[in-house]
Structure formats: C-alpha cells, structure tokens
Amino acid sequence: MSGSVRLYEVSLRDGLQNEPVVVPLEQKLSILNGLVSAGFTDIEVTSFVRPRWVPQLADASALMSQLPKTDDVRYWALVPNQRGLERGLEVGVQNVATFLSASETHNLKNVNRTIKESVAGLQSVLQTATAEGLGIRGYISCVFGCPYEGDVDVEKTIDLAHAVLDGGADEVALGDTTGMGHPEQVKRVLMRIVDSGISLDKIALHFHDTRGTALANVYAAWQLGARSFDGSISGVGGCPYAAGAAGNACIQDLIHLFDRMEISSGVDLERACHVGAHLEGALGRSLPGRYHQYWQGSRDRKAVKSA
Numbered sequence: 001m002s003g004s005v006r007l008y009e010v011s012l013r014d015g016l017q018n019e020p021v022v023v024p025l026e027q028k029l030s031i032l033n034g035l036v037s038a039g040f041t042d043i044e045v046t047s048f049v050r051p052r053w054v055p056q057l058a059d060a061s062a063l064m065s066q067l068p069k070t071d072d073v074r075y076w077a078l079v080p081n082q083r084g085l086e087r088g089l090e091v092g093v094q095n096v097a098t099f100l101s102a103s104e105t106h107n108l109k110n111v112n113r114t115i116k117e118s119v120a121g122l123q124s125v126l127q128t129a130t131a132e133g134l135g136i137r138g139y140i141s142c143v144f145g146c147p148y149e150g151d152v153d154v155e156k157t158i159d160l161a162h163a164v165l166d167g168g169a170d171e172v173a174l175g176d177t178t179g180m181g182h183p184e185q186v187k188r189v190l191m192r193i194v195d196s197g198i199s200l201d202k203i204a205l206h207f208h209d210t211r212g213t214a215l216a217n218v219y220a221a222w223q224l225g226a227r228s229f230d231g232s233i234s235g236v237g238g239c240p241y242a243a244g245a246a247g248n249a250c251i252q253d254l255i256h257l258f259d260r261m262e263i264s265s266g267v268d269l270e271r272a273c274h275v276g277a278h279l280e281g282a283l284g285r286s287l288p289g290r291y292h293q294y295w296q297g298s299r300d301r302k303a304v305k306s307a
Helices: 011-015 025-038 060-064 082-090 104-111 115-131 154-166 183-195 214-224 251-260 269-283 290-306
Strands: 006-009 042-047 074-078 095-101 135-141 171-176 203-207 228-231
Touching: 006 251, 011 025, 011 042, 011 074, 025 042, 025 060, 025 269, 042 060, 060 074, 060 082, 074 135, 082 115, 095 104, 095 115, 104 115, 104 135, 115 135, 115 154, 135 154, 154 171, 154 183, 183 203, 183 214, 203 214, 214 228, 214 251, 228 251, 251 269, 251 290, 269 290
Parallel strands: 006 042, 006 228, 042 074, 074 095, 095 135, 135 171, 171 203, 203 228
Antiparallel strands: none
16 A cells, blocks of 8 residues: 555643643643654644633643744644634634534533534634634534434534535544444445535544544545544543543554555654653553553563663
8 A cells, every 4th residue: 555644633632631630731842842753743732612621721822822833733722612712813823623513412511502503603613713714624523423322313414514614614523432433334424425525535533442443443434535534642532521432543553554554644653652651651640552552561671671
C-alpha cells in the first residue's frame, strides 16, 4: 500500500476532560510542544465550555494565548455554543469544532438540549465562524450506537451531517462515543453517507476503544476510502456524559498500523511514545493504549538489561 493519512490529535481536550486529575497549564504546554515535535499538524487543544462543567479545561483562554508558534500546525478548540465561540475569538482561535449527538437522550444529557434545539443553536455558531474565516469541523456523537438508546438510525446522522456541512463546516467527525461500532457497521454507515451525496474527504472518524474495536474500525474505514482519523496519545480520554465511555483510539496504535502498511501519517512514532510517557506521568496512572504499553514494557526491559 501507499498514500497518506491525516491524524487529528485530541489528547488535551477529549483526552483530559474526563480525568480526575487537573493537569497544570505548564504541563499541558509541555505535552503540546511534544505533540508538535512529533509531527502532528491538527491538534485539538481545549474546549470553551463553562469551567464548572469541565474544570479540567478551565484554563482554555490561558492555553490558547500561549500556543507554540508554528505555521505548520492547526490548533483547534471545541465550542459548545455562541458564547463559547466568542470566548475563543477573544484569544484568537483560528479553528473550531462544534458538536451535537445523533442520539436524543445523549444530546440531552450532554448539553441539556433536544437535537432540534442544538441544530438551531448551531446555525448561529456556524454563521459567525464562517464570517470570521475559521476552520470548522462538526462532531456528531453516538453515530454507531448510544449507551442509553442502543442502535441509532443512520438517517439521523445523515440529516445532521448535511445540516452541519450546509451550514459552513469543512468536515464532519463521526463519533463512536462508547466504542459500540464494528467494522461491517462502519462500512455500511459510510456507504450510506456517500450515497447521500457527502464525499469521504468531508468525513473524519472518531473511534473509542471501549470494546477493543477501534483499530479494526479504522482499518475498515480506510479500506472504504476514509483518510482522516482522530486519536489520543496512549488512548487517554472518555466522555463525561456517556456511561462506560473508555479511552479514544490510541494514536500510537494508528501510527504503527499505517507505518507498517507504508502509509504516511507524517508523525514520528517514537516521539509520540515519549509524549505518552510524559502524559502518563502527569496523570499518575497507567494509560490503556496497546502500543503505549508495548513501548513502555520494551523501555523497562532495556533499562533492566543496562543496569
């Protein structure tokens, strides 16, 4: 195989939002510098939600004001509503992500709004972001299943994807919020989306590894033609509003998979692993990513041999 793939890094936002430990700003900036050094060019760094909702991200404005200066990296921030977008604009945000769910119950638990209400509010955010010339992605959660409702009709996802793209978003990220998806389902959903008139270059995939299927789902989507995938360092992360949501797809697993298939991600695997070790130390707990655990074990074995 040959070609390239885009890896969108979410550790500092999706990765930290569900952690009991609040990582200090200085450590976040150190981790961010490591991500940039590893070669990531799309990094979601924070969210402009109310601090009392997600205290782990209460330093959003301070972080955005101290981003490493580079022309090669797009920094992204999640904005829940118009006020969140305004807060981001005050500190020079250039790329924003919006979100809503394909599950009515999850949407209510996440933002205390019906899907219809979320779509109405999203239009204002998209209009302002478009007028400001921002890069825009729209997350759709629970595409492959909901922990509260079970199966989710793909037609809901298709309708929401069209609404987000028609409103001005550059891409839609389809979320497997609690890792309920499987490869054949991923292919079916993507084929239905393509049949609806949305090309795969407008689609990103955001898988969680709750049930151990994230890597298989990534490969299934790749086989069908998807080329943009989200992940977090060492599989850190989860959703505070979805029971049982374990970590994101481990981005080292993705890098390794594509490296072995001779598909370029532009990211240095060894440097990404060092960031994983740093993050594990900052959180004070073991992280679940499979390649992360292999690399940590290999490093420990080398240390013992050299002792």
